Amino acid sequence: MSAAALPEGQCQGNPEFPGNCSLEAALGAIVDVYHRYSTRGGNLDLLSFDDFNVLLHEQAQHFLQSCGRDRANYLRDLFKETDLNKDRQLTFEEFTIVLAKLTDDAHRLSHGHDPCGPDRD
Numbered sequence: 001m002s003a004a005a006l007p008e009g010q011c012q013g014n015p016e017f018p019g020n021c022s023l024e025a026a027l028g029a030i031v032d033v034y035h036r037y038s039t040r041g042g043n044l045d046l047l048s049f050d051d052f053n054v055l056l057h058e059q060a061q062h063f064l065q066s067c068g069r070d071r072a073n074y075l076r077d078l079f080k081e082t083d084l085n086k087d088r089q090l091t092f093e094e095f096t097i098v099l100a101k102l103t104d105d106a107h108r109l110s111h112g113h114d115p116c117g118p119d120r121d
Contacts, residue, residue, distance in 0.1 A: 030099065037055040045092060046090065047089060052079055052090060053075055067115060067116035
């Protein structure tokens with residue numbers, strides 16, 4: 001039974017994300033993707049710039065191809081901007097700043113709008 005077919009407020013259980021609703025499943029997928037790339041350099045839960053670069057090129061090609069994000073130094077500048085403690089690595093919390101940008105693009109596209117709308121990068 002899908003989460004959409006369940007009565008309001010009820011979702012199927014899962015040990016990691018107990019509700020297993022659509023949003024919780026999406027959050028689990030985001031955490032999984034982050035962990036696949038954050039462990040490449042041997043530092044669990046930290047993304048180096050190289051890991052960050054590979055993650056976005058492999059998982060968010062359309063994000064990089066829109067709004068001039070394929071220009072030289074865009075990813076390096078984005079990495080520096082989101083590395084709030086300036087340790088040259090992104091924690092998951094810092095990475096969520098990038099996710100907000102991705103989600104904003106996806107939301108605009110869902111309405112048929114230009115992903116480079118008013119708050120264009």
